[in-house]
Each structure stands twice: as C-alpha cells, then as structure tokens.
Amino acid sequence: MISFKLTYLCIIVAIISAACAVGNKSKLKVKKENLLNENGCFCKLQGEVDDCSCKVKSIDSLNNHMVYPRLKSLLSRNYFRYFKVNLNKVCPFWSDDSKCAMRNCAVNICPEDQLPDGLKKTSTKNKYTEESQEDCQGDDLGYLNTTISQESEQAFENWTKYDDAQETFCEMDDDTSPHMKYVDLLLNPERYTGYKGISPHRIWNSIYNENCFKAPEQPAYNPQALTDYTLEGLCLEKRAFYRMISGLHTSINIHLCHQYLFPATTCYGKEEWGPNLDEFQRRFDHTQSNGRGPQWLKNLYFTYLVELRAIAKAAPYFEEEGFFTGNDEEDMDVRQGVKDLLKVVKEFPNQFDESKLFIGNKKEAKALKVEFREHFRNISRIMDCVGCDKCKLWGKLQVQGMGTALKILFSGDGMGPMSTVNAGSKKKFQLRRTEIVSLFNAFGRLSMSIHAIEEFRKLLR
Template structure:
C-alpha cells in the first residue's frame, strides 16, 4: 500500500526544486587558462528507458518526440517572440520569506541581472496590474490539506495588485548560464536536503507520487540543458548554434559548454527521460487548452482600438499551426490512467499546495534571471497540473498570465529536448575542432 507523510513530502519536493536552481544549475564548470581542450566524444544519441516513460503515463516514444520537436520548437519560437507571449510582468525583488539572500553572480559574459521594459513600450492591450508569476489561493494563504479534490479553478487565482512588478522581455533575456556561485548554494543544499529529504518519506514510493518527483526532476534537467547550451555568450554572432533553429531571438547567440554536457547531461539518460515525461505532460496540457487559444483569436490583438496588427495576424496563424502540429495532436501524457487511481485523485490537493510553496520559494533564488525563469516555469507546471488534473465534468478558465506561462514553459522544454540530443553530435572532438563548440580560452 502506498503511504506517505504529506507535509514532509511537500517540504521535500519544494526543497529539491529550490536546490536544483541554487546548486546544480549554477555551479557549472568554469573555463580555466590553458590550451584548447579536447572534449571527450559522446554518443550522438542519448538512449532513453522507454519502460520508464510508460511508467510515467506517457504514450509517445522518444523517437516520435524527437522528430516532432524539430518543427514544434520552430512554431513555439515564433509564438514566444510575439508581444502577447514575450512580455512578462514580474516582481523579481521580493524578499525570500524563509531566510536572508543577496543576488550574486560571477559570469562577466552573461550576468544574472535583467533589463526591465518601459511600461510605455508595452501595447496597452497587454498591460497588467498584477504580477503575472503569482500563484495564490483566493485568500492568499497556502491551500489546506483536504481528503478529496475540489474544483481546481482556484489553481488560477492570481494576486490582483501592483506590488512592484515590472515588465521583462523574455526573448531578450534567455535562460542560460549566469555564473552564479557562492557558499549560499552549498549551504542551502546541505541544510534543506539533509533535513527534509534524506530521512523522510521512506514509504512514499507509489507511482502517483513518483510522477510529481519526475516532473520536478524533468525541470531540473531542462534548466541544466539551457545552461550548457547557452553558456558562452557570442557577441559577434559567429556561433553555428545561431543558425541551428533553436533560438527565438536572432540577435542573441551562444556557444555551448561541451564539458558540462559530457559531465552532467549525457551520462544521465534517466534524468533526460524525466525531461521527456514533463514535456509530454506539458504538451498534453496545451492540447487540452486548445479552446482557450483558438475560440477567439482576437484576444491576442494589440491594436489601439482592438484591431489585429500584422504581427497579431502572424500570431493567429502560428497559434493555428501549433494546435494542428503532430505532437499536440498525438497521444502524449495519459491523465486518464492517473485520475482513475484513487491515490492519484487524492494527491491532487497536495500537488496544488506543493506548487504554491514552490512558486514562493523562487523568491529565495539568488540570481535575478534564474528567479524570473523559475517563477515562470514553476507557475507553468502549476497551470499544466490545473488543466491535466481537472475532471472532465468541471469547467476551468485560463487568464493571460496562465496562457503565457504555459506556452513559454512548453517552449523552454522543447528547446531542452531538442538540444539534449543535438549536443550529442555537436560536443564531439571532430565537431569541436570545426568550431561548433567553443573550447577553453588559451593564455
């Protein structure tokens, strides 16, 4: 029988996700002076455990996901540079509610600070009063534990107040290496992981609970792939990655860190598999959200009188293409198998409570750019859960902040899935010699 201590499990899951941002993401290998490095060749493809994908309620094979992602990433790149999806209002200066933190970064190339947008540059139709990253219960408190799931529409009750939030252009501030390092990362890892995870939840091994852990692990892997793919800034726009169809901003380019890929991505196919599960989970949420995006495309209009601009018309076409794409129309995550389990249904309120706490923990991430992407992506997972775990006979709604976070999460995951395999061929000795990845600087 599946048994667990709910409160400890929630604390553990929240702690693990915070650690993923503070430690594993940012304590990346640093270039050292010396001759150009010879990177170890790796397999051109990471072989995934298909049995584990089945256990994660997934239907599409890794090969099907890889093939479909090539075109899907292109569509999502076009969508996420449109005004509706690229401007994200967020308060990145909120104090950590649990301990004192300070923003620390070490990368001179790709700093962790973010340039904010002038509100006057945002189309009036897209201006918002609220912090678009906020996820709150109606009374602003953490959801209480209940025995049975309730209507999940309160997954999307966002704080309607201007509390210092500013607009960020996501396309101009991509997720990637910031060089964050410092004793706080190790301290947080030791304190939270040792106290909340190592000695807890010995009986919480049921399949339903493992899905939650798998989703968080998948986000963990996605973050690391973004870091190692977008590691060395390329101000001269000379990296072959610029023309690889992976970025949504033609004015930003990076070289990958192949040493990091060979050390932290390629040797861990199980963790890459978790990314594929989170990706399919998110794609299924998008598919189930079709009506919110396609029933009335005028919601995307940014004209002064509500009319569609040329950019808006292009977005209308891209939205239609997205929901007609192969992966969105293919069977991905099987929520029916999850929801038919009594244990799965009983865990839904706990998943909600956990995600509420996780989004608040993002204010403890000590890198501004990482904090913003962390807020967006964790809210995106909460929105996906809201859509996936909602009973068919109950109606939900999605507001703009939810649509923006869900689509951007899908784009970030598509980027990671594409590069998890693409870097396998890029980060080989021969390709490095041909300039496809930047070696360490020489003295």
C-alpha cells in the same frame, strides 16, 4: 640489383601498410571513444518514456521538426514575449545572502558613460566593471534588462483593461501587487549567468529534500547528490511529481550548457555565447554524474509530455482566445500561429494520460491530490528565494507554466487523452494572461532543451 630494388620496395610497402593499420586503429579507437561518450550521456534516451507509452524517438521527431520551429516563431510575438512578474517578493524560508556572479571585462575602471543603464541605476562604482580601450562590455551576467518602450507601456494599460473584463477561473496571488512589472523575455534570455555555489544548491536541495515525495523507508537525500534516490516504493502520483521536477531541473541545466559564456581568448577579444559540450558531459555523462545523468535527461521527456498534454487538452480554450495586444494584424497572426501549433499537438498520439492519477480509494486519492498541490505551491514559493534576478525570472515563469499545466489537466470535462477544457463555453474554464504566457514559454523551454540535446549529440559524434 633488381632483387635489391624489389626487396627495398617491399619494405616501403610494408611500412606504409603498417602505418595505415595504426592510423585505422587510431580512428577506430576515436570512433569507439566517441560512441562510448555518446552512450554515456544518451544511453537511456531510447524506448518508452517512464510511466508513459510514448517513445523517446517519436518525441524527438515531433519536437525537432514540428513543434520547436513553430514555438520559436510564436514566442517572439508581443503577446508571449512580455511576462508580468513580481521579482521583489521576500523569500519566505530564509534570508537571501548571495548574488549572481559577475564578470570582469578588462583591467581598468570603466567610464561612467559606458556603463549599461541598469548598472547606472544600481551603482555608480562597480569593482566588476573595468575600463578598456574598447567599448566596455562589463555588465552583470545576472543583470535583468527591464527596458520597455513607451509604446509597449501604453499598450499594457489596454491589455489590463481587457483582462479585467474577462471572467477569471482563479486569482493570481501577485496580480494586483504594485511590484508586478512587465519583463521583455527576448531581452532577458535564459542562459549561463555565473549563479552558483551555496545559494542555488540550497534552492534545489530544499525542493528535493523537503517537497519531493519519498518512500517511508528511504533516508534523507544526500545533499551532495540531490536527486540521487530510488523511486521504488513510490506510487504513480509521487513518481510523476518527482519526474516533473527533475525534468524541469534538467531543462534549466541544458539551457545553461547550451548558452554558455566562453571567455575571450585574447586581451582584446570578446566573450562568446555557445554550447559547452564539456559542461554538458559534466552534468549528464554516465561516468561523471555517478550514473544519474542519463535518467535526468529522460525525465525531461516526461515533463515535456505532461505540458504537451495540457496544451492539447486546453486546445478548445486557446482556439477561442483573442491573444489581445491591441495590434489587430499581429493578434490575428498569433491566433493563426497558435491554431497551427495546436493542430500539430492534437494529432500526436500516446500523450500523457492524467486519468491514471488519483484513482482508487476516493478518500486517499483526495488527500494525495491536496498534498500534491501543496508541495507544488511550496516549490513556487521557493522560487522567490533565488538570488539572481534573471534566474528567478525564468524559474518563476517555468514553475508557473507547469502549475498552469496541472491546473488544466485536473480541470474540465473529465480526465484522459480525449477530455478537454472549455469545450464550447469560456464560462467553464478561465486562464489569465500570465498563465497562458507562462505555459507556452515553459513548454518552449522544454522544446528548446530537447532540440539542444540533438545538437549536443551531433557535437559528440
């Protein structure tokens, strides 16, 4: 009897041990799959940034702990939240024939008095807005909120007078246009709008196919792959140009993945904004992007270093800037916040070194610099072809911010990590308000993207 019980007990223990072993193997398999997935997106986010001496890990630490929290606070201030832009310029390359996708909120027509103000002005009958027993939430995801308070409108008049009194370095193309309007960036965050299909594909295809440099022996880019081509055979300047654009493209895609609209799970539920891990992996996972996604993520870090270096180089200028809005207390807080950020930026070693660009044969270097500038100007014009107002707003802002960074890098007392602009005299260098606002907000978008990468990394774990 005792022997039978012992045998029975041994059998039970064996079964439990086997079950535990299977469970452990299952957990190990899950962990292994998670590791493979993480490596699938982030396998190249290690070591040094291409064509730079700075390590990815150092940038992650600087940005996520020092830069991002400072920028997030600073960009919520009035000086940086209002961006003056012309969204009515006609596309100079083709006729825009597409609009941002819109969402259905329910089944029945939405009452007129429940429509958002912006939609009332454009259409009294909208097939995409439906009636519901709850308050209607059926607005266009690409709808641009142009609400500006009366107090802000009055303050803008003083801002314009202040700008006009300054000696400018160059004239912005649209600055005197009657179509230039202030937009509140906090009311119009960059996030998923549903803008997809032929129109955005044509935008990026035109940027990469017609404006990015390529080696003479390379064929035309594959329209389906967009950025799928090798940089072999390109000089440093042309590689830098491509990586900046690719990094910008990557940053924009990260914003769309990080602020994604999830549909309601029930009939009476509400949509929710949040990070979409599946969408992030679809765009950047090694296996789902034909091996290109991880390099795109690394290009983001290159673009970040370029704009970081521009802000560091223009630090003497920004330390003298008044950041005028008419509110003395807030202006003083902004100046202090900017100085705090600049201190962090200036102390970061191994920044992008612009002195390595456009050297060698003077004639060839000069011609390349002109070509570099013309290509970038063309990309800024392509932004007027974007078919979604909110996408166009953020596209124009970020391209203008990058253009301002390039303007800073190739101006001033010299080239290289120790050179500056406006070291003691505002007469040597000048930035308009829109250039300053676009530069800081563009850098803020890159900063947010790198911060979001860490969040996606944690989600994968």
